[in-house]
Amino acid sequence: MAGPSVTIYPPGAAPPVADNRFSRLIPSQSLAVVSEFTLESGVTLQDVSVGFRTWGKLNDARDNVMVICHALTGSSDVEDWWGPLLGPSHAFDPSRYFIFCANVTGSPYGTASPVTKNPSRSDGGWWGPEFPATTVRDDVRLHKLLLDHLGVETVAVVIGGSMGGMAVLEWPLTAPKGYVRNICPIATSARHSAWGISWGEAQRQSIYSDPEYESGWYAPDGEGPKRGLSAARMAALLTYRSRDSFESRFGRKEVDSDSESAKKGAGGAAKRRIGAVVGRGKVTDALGLPRTPAERAEAVHNDGHQPFAGASRPASPPPSAASLSSALSDVAQNGGGESEGDLPLKPNGDPLPPPSPPSIFSAQSYLRYQGDKFVSRFDANCYIHLTRKMDAHDVGRGRPASPPPLSLIPPGALVIAISTDGLFTLTEQRELAASMPDAELVVIDSPDGHDGFLLEFEQINEHVLRFLHARLPEVYAGAPLVDPDRVGDADKGFDVKKASLFGEAEGDDQDITRW
Template identity: 40%
Template sequence: MPQTLTLPQFTFEDGTTLRDVPVAYQTWGTLNAAGDNAVLVCHALTGDPDVSDWWGALLGRDRALDPTEDFVVCLNVPGSPYGTVSPLTVNPKTGARYRTDFPIVTTRDTVQLHRRALEQLGVRRVACAVGGSMGGMHVLEWAFETTDDGAPFVQSIVPIAVGGRHSAWQIGWSEAQRQAIYSDPKWQDGEYPLDDPPTSGLSTARMMAMVSYRSRDSLDGRFGRERMEEQSEKPYAVESYLRHQGKKLVDRFDPQCYVTLTKQMDTHDVSRDRGEYEAVLASIEQPALVVGIDSDVLYPLSEQQELVQHLPQATLEILSSPHGHDSFLIELEELSEMVAGWRANANVPSSVAA
């Protein structure tokens, strides 16, 4: 079950300081005495800290995330409705939820907040950071964290289905989804009653996202031009599928949190205030397994190839699947074998090798 720790205060990049900041997390395995066998799992956009729920096939003895050797930890991202500080959190100063007063959150804010949370848990170094999509953005940011003596805080990285910065293509998809939420009359500039949120807008946003998460071959192969004969209006099967996905998200997610997280993803750029993009990538010296998906239209394989071109110790593995971006949440056995095999052979210092 997820647990929660509280940081006395935290200052975001936009200068906002919050007090009594909760961070939700879940762990598997035991942290060793040296505090250096942690494996950090970074979740995707609407994910939560329960890795066993969405990446269960990667978790277990002799798998990519092995609790018999690793201290596997996943922390919920700020802005998410699953326990970490978000627009839904009560401001201890006012007794009211933050709502529209919640600060702008960047990918670097997430890493800094999680760094402090890990240290509170006793983690002194991370053996490996792994994550897909939004989680992959955080993985790449973790590569720049150092210890007091200047050594890398994270010893190896596995960014999956992501590039080194959010492109105009990806920002465009995010903005279109946000506009769907804003256009819902119930949005009310973000001041909607929590018991009557803009569900239509959020559902539409999720439907749009799902199209980008899959591929043409995936949708055509699964649905074709089939209609749902048992439904009175007889919608196409793909229409029914998308509506179902929209309703599922509405039942478990908050629209303002969705807006906050998509804006966080748009801040992703490892070169921001660090220098020239290719040179910044070249400065990431940790062993890296970069996983791309050959049918991904949202974060295309060319972005992972670019990472491998510039990261000094990078290996590229390609997940071959017709299912597009979401393949890293579908082809779990193959992904686990890729990551486990690479981790077993990665050139990581023996003192922290998992």
């Protein structure tokens, strides 16, 4: 019986089913359309798009394949989020490997998800919240269809971290025996923990609490539940980093509310300079700053809050047309300045000092900046879908308990842990390595918590490269398949030159200690 057909669209030629503002963020990726695909749940999808990228060249045996699996909010663009590892003589060497990375189902970056078109809808609308649940195993089976189409016989190694590490574990268990020869799971687990499930739930509730969520039926190209998604990202970031990393970078430092940092991170100064602001029946001064002690207290209390479009506030008498006209005229003529007689007085009769914007801690500003940055590149329905996919991860689900599934993993796996990881703990990594035959555990020393797997490029490169040379000596025995000069700079080092869109690296011009 013939399998589903696969059609490949080169970069810049996205099929209509997958053309949206998120998939366009990766102009360098190819897109495949699989005619039909049946999920673990039994639901059959039609015209399933898959975003993917490849580097390097298949050898004659078609077995020099390296599969890289991305994390929760990552994409197929390994150059963006693991770029320092990609290049000749580096761990991900396109001169010797055929490197493949595909976007997972439910992600907004080209693969079938809540933001792709639903072929069964006559109006050509998007899936939205009706997109069916998918699993890590679904992704493995779908991506293997692409590898089959590309002529791959076997996979030399599968590498990935976090949610990508979950896929790494599923590849040898889901694909036919012997198809995957080596694996390297990084900062992951054999089953998602109660801790991880709980954090995912808290993040989803942040999205659900946004009135703009509308049960998932917001317009994908509109505003949507950006405030809720931003809050979810902030909460997630705290699980990705560590207490000590935040303390050393930010401490109790404050940011000047008029600085570029505050404008990006808090949106405060940029939004306050609005001439005159009408709120609760009052007109503020030219900077949008409150005039009375009560109004100042309220402003400090609500610093960082972004009111919803339809949000209501306690009723108070609206300003009369005359008073509003007078106030606005004062702003126009005097910049909103107040005479001494207009200012509230201290008990001794002296006027109170001019109001100033509330101080913002550097840590607050950084979180707000990251939240705002994230909502410009991700979709809330996709975020909900992917966190539920992680919740469902358990290599033992539906499989015989004897022999234990992990005992069937190819021997000699390399398990990489991050010393300060609070999301996928060192204990979990030890258990994982102990459950697989002849597996090696390496602990990366990093103060940055879980995100160390996206930041400690030099250490990860060293251990992965050593592992690959030991496990796959035949790949390195002959001459490179591709001229190394055509696929990168062997001496480029591990410094991040530009900020990552889909990862955590900030780049030389985005030092997070500025926040």
